Amino acid sequence: MFESAELGHKIDKAAYEVEVPQLREDLLNAQFDLAQKAKFQVIILVGGVDGAGKGETINLLNAWMDPRHIVAHAMGEQSDEERDRPPMWRFWRALPPKGKIGVFFGSWYTSPIVQRVMGKTKASELNQSIDDINHFETMLTNEGALIIKFWFHLSKEAQRNRLKSLEKDPKTRWRVTDLDWQRFKLYDKFRRVSEHALRATSTAEAPWIVVEGVDPRYRNLTTGKILLEALRKRLKHPALAVPANAPPLQAPIDSLNVLDKLDMSQKIARKKFDDELEKYQGKLNLLTRDEHFHNMSVIALFEGSDAAGKGGAIRRITGALDARYYRIIPVAAPTEEERAQPYLWRFWRHIPRNGRVMIFDRSWYGRVLVERVEKFCSETDWMRAYSEINDFEEQLIKHNTVLVKFWLTITKEEQLRRFKERERTGFKRFKITEEDWRNRKKWNEYETAVCDMVDRTSTEIAPWTLVEANDKNFTRIKILKTLCQQIEAAMKRK
Amino acid sequence: MFESAELGHKIDKAAYEVEVPQLREDLLNAQFDLAQKAKFQVIILVGGVDGAGKGETINLLNAWMDPRHIVAHAMGEQSDEERDRPPMWRFWRALPPKGKIGVFFGSWYTSPIVQRVMGKTKASELNQSIDDINHFETMLTNEGALIIKFWFHLSKEAQRNRLKSLEKDPKTRWRVTDLDWQRFKLYDKFRRVSEHALRATSTAEAPWIVVEGVDPRYRNLTTGKILLEALRKRLKHPALAVPANAPPLQAPIDSLNVLDKLDMSQKIARKKFDDELEKYQGKLNLLTRDEHFHNMSVIALFEGSDAAGKGGAIRRITGALDARYYRIIPVAAPTEEERAQPYLWRFWRHIPRNGRVMIFDRSWYGRVLVERVEKFCSETDWMRAYSEINDFEEQLIKHNTVLVKFWLTITKEEQLRRFKERERTGFKRFKITEEDWRNRKKWNEYETAVCDMVDRTSTEIAPWTLVEANDKNFTRIKILKTLCQQIEAAMKRK
Numbered sequence: 001m002f003e004s005a006e007l008g009h010k011i012d013k014a015a016y017e018v019e020v021p022q023l024r025e026d027l028l029n030a031q032f033d034l035a036q037k038a039k040f041q042v043i044i045l046v047g048g049v050d051g052a053g054k055g056e057t058i059n060l061l062n063a064w065m066d067p068r069h070i071v072a073h074a075m076g077e078q079s080d081e082e083r084d085r086p087p088m089w090r091f092w093r094a095l096p097p098k099g100k101i102g103v104f105f106g107s108w109y110t111s112p113i114v115q116r117v118m119g120k121t122k123a124s125e126l127n128q129s130i131d132d133i134n135h136f137e138t139m140l141t142n143e144g145a146l147i148i149k150f151w152f153h154l155s156k157e158a159q160r161n162r163l164k165s166l167e168k169d170p171k172t173r174w175r176v177t178d179l180d181w182q183r184f185k186l187y188d189k190f191r192r193v194s195e196h197a198l199r200a201t202s203t204a205e206a207p208w209i210v211v212e213g214v215d216p217r218y219r220n221l222t223t224g225k226i227l228l229e230a231l232r233k234r235l236k237h238p239a240l241a242v243p244a245n246a247p248p249l250q251a252p253i254d255s256l257n258v259l260d261k262l263d264m265s266q267k268i269a270r271k272k273f274d275d276e277l278e279k280y281q282g283k284l285n286l287l288t289r290d291e292h293f294h295n296m297s298v299i300a301l302f303e304g305s306d307a308a309g310k311g312g313a314i315r316r317i318t319g320a321l322d323a324r325y326y327r328i329i330p331v332a333a334p335t336e337e338e339r340a341q342p343y344l345w346r347f348w349r350h351i352p353r354n355g356r357v358m359i360f361d362r363s364w365y366g367r368v369l370v371e372r373v374e375k376f377c378s379e380t381d382w383m384r385a386y387s388e389i390n391d392f393e394e395q396l397i398k399h400n401t402v403l404v405k406f407w408l409t410i411t412k413e414e415q416l417r418r419f420k421e422r423e424r425t426g427f428k429r430f431k432i433t434e435e436d437w438r439n440r441k442k443w444n445e446y447e448t449a450v451c452d453m454v455d456r457t458s459t460e461i462a463p464w465t466l467v468e469a470n471d472k473n474f475t476r477i478k479i480l481k482t483l484c485q486q487i488e489a490a491m492k493r494k
Numbered sequence: 495m496f497e498s499a500e501l502g503h504k505i506d507k508a509a510y511e512v513e514v515p516q517l518r519e520d521l522l523n524a525q526f527d528l529a530q531k532a533k534f535q536v537i538i539l540v541g542g543v544d545g546a547g548k549g550e551t552i553n554l555l556n557a558w559m560d561p562r563h564i565v566a567h568a569m570g571e572q573s574d575e576e577r578d579r580p581p582m583w584r585f586w587r588a589l590p591p592k593g594k595i596g597v598f599f600g601s602w603y604t605s606p607i608v609q610r611v612m613g614k615t616k617a618s619e620l621n622q623s624i625d626d627i628n629h630f631e632t633m634l635t636n637e638g639a640l641i642i643k644f645w646f647h648l649s650k651e652a653q654r655n656r657l658k659s660l661e662k663d664p665k666t667r668w669r670v671t672d673l674d675w676q677r678f679k680l681y682d683k684f685r686r687v688s689e690h691a692l693r694a695t696s697t698a699e700a701p702w703i704v705v706e707g708v709d710p711r712y713r714n715l716t717t718g719k720i721l722l723e724a725l726r727k728r729l730k731h732p733a734l735a736v737p738a739n740a741p742p743l744q745a746p747i748d749s750l751n752v753l754d755k756l757d758m759s760q761k762i763a764r765k766k767f768d769d770e771l772e773k774y775q776g777k778l779n780l781l782t783r784d785e786h787f788h789n790m791s792v793i794a795l796f797e798g799s800d801a802a803g804k805g806g807a808i809r810r811i812t813g814a815l816d817a818r819y820y821r822i823i824p825v826a827a828p829t830e831e832e833r834a835q836p837y838l839w840r841f842w843r844h845i846p847r848n849g850r851v852m853i854f855d856r857s858w859y860g861r862v863l864v865e866r867v868e869k870f871c872s873e874t875d876w877m878r879a880y881s882e883i884n885d886f887e888e889q890l891i892k893h894n895t896v897l898v899k900f901w902l903t904i905t906k907e908e909q910l911r912r913f914k915e916r917e918r919t920g921f922k923r924f925k926i927t928e929e930d931w932r933n934r935k936k937w938n939e940y941e942t943a944v945c946d947m948v949d950r951t952s953t954e955i956a957p958w959t960l961v962e963a964n965d966k967n968f969t970r971i972k973i974l975k976t977l978c979q980q981i982e983a984a985m986k987r988k
Contacts (some may be wrong), residue, residue: 058817067812068805068855069824075819079575105818311562318561323552324568324599328561336830361562 001195001201005153005212009222018216023224024064030066030231031101038099038340040234041143044227045107048152049190050183051162052213057150058103060220061227071096075106075178084353086399087111088136094350097340098144108133109197116193117186119159126193128152130200135391141205142384147236148225149206151198152213257451262468264411264456273473281320287487288321288357292494296400301360302481303369305446306436307418308469309476313408314359316476317483326357331366343367343385344392351396363405364389368453373445386456393462396445402490403462404483407450408469412443495689495696499647499706503716510711511879517718518558523726525559525595532593532834534638534728536720539601542646543684545656546707552597554714565590565723569600579848581605586842591834592638603691610687611680615963620687624694629885636878637697637836643700644717645692646707647881651680656840674860697972751945756962758905767967774974775814781981782815786988791846794977795854797863799900799940800930801912802963803970807902808853810970811977815867816957820851825860836887837861837879845890857899858883862947867939880950896984897956898977901944902963906937919946 034042043059046054058072073094077283082090088108096102112129115121131241139149154162163180167174183190202208211222268276287293300317302310329350338346344364352358368389372382396403418438422432439446459462465482469475528536538555540548552566567588576584582602590596606623607614625686631641648656657674662665671728677684692702705716762770781787794811796804812820823844832840839859848850863882866876890897904912913934916926959976963969 055816055818059813062812062817063809066805067809069826070817071821072817079573081573081575103817311560315557315561318556319553322549323556323561323564323597324549325567327565330562473958 005210006155009212009218010215021359034101041096041098042101043145044103045149046105049154052152052154053219072099072103086395095385117190137206139388143384147206149208151210154213189474264470266468266474267471268473276477283484292491294355298357298402300404301363308408308410313479328359397461404486405464408467410469414470499704500649503706503712504709505711529593534917535590535592536595536640538597539643540599543648546646546648547713564595566597582891610682631700633882639698643702645704648707758964760962760968761965764969770971777978778814786985788849792851792896796900802902802904807973822853825856889953898980899958902961904963908964913977
């Protein structure tokens with residue numbers, strides 16, 4: 001992959017000075033169109049060999065374009081808030097909103113490559129990271145982002161010459177440390193590992209651009225021209241045409257589905273309920289005060305038919321917890337800042353630190369439920385959401401998050417009874433709206449969407465718990481019990 | 495202040511059980527109105543003596559109300575991201591948006607009181623903190639927030655009895671540590687210091703409510719009732735009627751003002767400019783790479799007439815900096831999430847960590863400039879902004895931020911020339927809009943606003959630098975030079 005970047009490319013000064021003014025004007029214009037149309041964001045990754053011009057390139061982009069709409073991120077040491085969350089959290093929080101350009105110096109590639117070069121991970125682990133990265137970048141592209149990945153390269157010879165000439169000049173001698181020479185010794189390994197990573201992540205949507213880093217004029221002009229071309233191309237096609245040519249989801253050819261199989265008659269009588277409530281609330285309380293709990297977190301998410309009793313169940317959980325360490329996120333329509341980001345961004349921003357419990361009242365599954373049924377997003381969008389969600393949840397679980405997913409189901413008759421009761425009861429009246437009645441008319445569509453959701457996202461590591469919710473006592477105990485069991489199981493695995 | 499909270503208040507079980515159901519329903523209803531009308535946020539502070547029921551109260555509020563619209567914050571150890579910014583940053587980032595309730599367990603009172611009790615600060619420092627707190631809370635109230643401050647109290651005797659009875663019971667013995675008894679020894683001092691702090695911060699807008707903490711039923715009922723009453727009262731008066739009864743700002747009775755006194759003919763010729771640009775850009779670059787720079791940060795803010803050359807000046811600064819460590823915030827209309835917060839929130843969220851440079855292209859001064867002139871806010875709002883801004887800037891400077899404020903001024907004729915030039919030049923065309931022409935018609939109003947701004951916010955610790963900006967070379971050098979001087983001066987002070 002690096003052959004063309006070791007040829008000794010050079011641009012002479014005269015040619016450079018002829019080309020640059022027009023290029024800058026064109027870049028500024030393209031950036032202005034980007035800011036105005038604001039339908040997508042630009043994500044520029046800058047990686048490569050030390051001394052090949054990574055830092056200089058970031059400065060160049062800021063100098064040539066309008067720096068007010070570019071945000072550069074130096075991804076150095078993680079802060080403690082970042083260490084307390086899955087590794088990708090820091091990148092999600094730094095994503096540029098639509099209309100802006102984000103430049104990442106050090107990206108999601110840095111750690112997998114460096115760890116492998118240092119011999120801290122196995123080849124298979126690197127490949128796993130590469131897979132994850134490909135999924136992540138595909139998701140970003142599908143969400144409309146333009147990803148441009150620059151790799152600045154120096155041959156081993158050029159790297160040695162660079163270090164030597166820096167050492168020779170008294171003014172720059174301080175820039176070369178023992179560490180630089182130690183890293184130079186790893187050159188071949190670094191080259192091998194990064195070539196592998198680059199090859200495996202040079203996808204059609206986000207190919208790597210390898211740029212020879214020896215001659216600054218060649219480097220600058222190449223970078224600028226590629227960026228301009230990419231911007232122009234993408235600006236011409238503001239709406240990505242992703243054909244919905246996947247086969248339709250398997251339509252049930254009989255009436256059996258996972259919801260019909262539930263025994264909806266399950267009940268718990270008052271006396272037994274009181275005992276069990278005390279028992280499991282006590283248990284949950286102890287679990288969250290366990291010393292092991294400091295190194296893990298819990299996410300409990302609730303989905304369910306309208307009036308299935310999500311709120312009541314959540315209160316039975318929070319009743320067992322210290323209010324200082326949990327938070328409930330009621331998921332409603334996304335805000336303006338959230339709409340300027342990829343779909344999952346608004347959930348990533350609420351990922352808890354270790355030692356905390358986060359409860360989602362509705363969740364990222366909105367995409368494959370309400371957004372699918374109400375056609376708020378395209379078929380392609382909700383179809384890809386299944387695997388995006390699985391990827392997301394896998395990251396949570398890898399970071400010691402206990403993820404517990406509840407679907408609360410009630411029968412159509414029970415829902416009707418509860419709707420009517422709500423209309424009658426003073427302080428429950430605000431819990432029933434026109435929209436609830438409208439949703440009810442789409443009962444079957446929702447049921448299909450729920451069954452597909454369970455089929456596609458009930459994974460071994462993050463299974464769905466279907467809750468027979470016709471009886472509130474039964475619902476609440478089943479949820480508390482499941483939560484306790486899953487936290488306990490996670491503690492035992494450690 | 496604590497006399498009434500040492501009387502041994504008690505509520506018997508029967509009376510409690512009669513009152514609670516109605517109270518809960520009323521609280522839920524009030525909370526629902528709050529969420530629907532969403533014109534203000536509720537900030538509940540919970541402080542007091544250990545063991546007087548602080549944690550229990552937070553859990554109670556969550557149990558009695560809809561926990562989805564309450565966010566509790568345990569303000570324990572600062573994270574490293576928090577330590578790298580002024581102390582109030584962590585509270586700003588935790589403020590609830592309009593329509594929600596935020597409960598702070600540990601608040602802006604904790605550190606000033608504890609530091610003083612431990613003898614780590616002087617009485618005068620505590621008083622300074624109290625002043626700052628009063629300013630902060632007045633600002634919050636003026637922004638519409640409802641602040642309710644609960645202090646849970648136990649007499650010394652009650653505290654001793656509590657610790658002893660916990661020790662006696664084998665099930666709770668573990669809860670009493672040596673540290674508890676050590677803290678008990680400081681009881682009198684803690685009482686004295688906190689009484690002083692409470693008295694001095696019991697303002698008309700945000701008085702302290704001292705609640706005896708011995709009897710849980712008394713404590714719960716008192717807390718719930720006060721909260722309900724406060725919510726109802728505030729809901730009845732959604733718009734705060736703050737009369738604009740301040741005397742008018744001093745109108746100039748002659749034609750002298752700070753802008754007229756500027757020598758607008760100052761120029762720098764091309765040759766000298768090139769030399770000086772290189773000199774000061776080099777200097778600025780060195781300063782930001784100085785080891786002392788890791789413990790400080792820079793905020794440079796730019797205000798100025800339209801077409802005064804802010805963008806060009808900013809690019810001459812960023813040209814000297816490493817793009818990984820600066821960021822430019824172009825200040826535009828606030829987003830939805832920003833509008834749900836007090837005015838300064840959207841600037842606090844961009845406060846840089848140590849070692850960083852943040853450049854504001856327009857700033858929090860918008861309130862006393864465009865918002866004043868265009869009447870986007872009331873006179874009362876922009877009048878109080880002067881002192882709110884001074885408070886804000888004082889906090890920045892106390893935290894080793896070098897704050898440099900530039901006003902770029904051009905003559906009316908020069909502005910006309912530049913507007914016309916922009917209309918003629920291809921890639922500058924987008925820099926001139928109808929709005930610019932409209933603003934130009936209000937030249938005199940803007941001039942008055944600028945002079946008032948300088949008079950009221952050019953403080954000894956954060957002076958304005960007025961820049962004669964008719965000549966671009968002169969402008970850029972003066973700005974670079976000033977920035978270097980102020981960073982140098984701050985380094986010397988350390």
